Amino acid sequence: MSSLMKIEEVVESKLREVWSVEDFARRHRICKEEEARLKKLFGDFATKQELLSNAQRPPQFR
Numbered sequence: 001m002s003s004l005m006k007i008e009e010v011v012e013s014k015l016r017e018v019w020s021v022e023d024f025a026r027r028h029r030i031c032k033e034e035e036a037r038l039k040k041l042f043g044d045f046a047t048k049q050e051l052l053s054n055a056q057r058p059p060q061f062r
Contacts, residue, residue, distance in 0.1 A: 016048070016049065017048045018047055019047070019051060020045055021039050021042060021043075021045065021051065022035065022039075022044070024038075024055070028055065028057070030057060034056060034057070037056075038054065038055060042054075
C-alpha cells in the first residue's frame with residue numbers, strides 16, 4: 001500500500017475546505033497582524049491547506 005494520496009482523495013479531503021480567514025485566525029489564536037497578512041495574501045477566504053501552510057505563529061513555551 002502506497003503512502004501517497006490519490007488526486008481523488010485530496011479533492012475529497014478536509015484540506016480542500018474553504019475557510020474564512022477571520023474564522024481560521026480566531027480558531028488558531030493568530031494575532032491580528034498575521035490575520036491581516038493572510039487576508040492580503042488570499043483575500044477573505046482560502047482553503048484550509050493554504051491557511052495551514054502559510055500561517056505563522058510564534059512558538060508558545062510553557
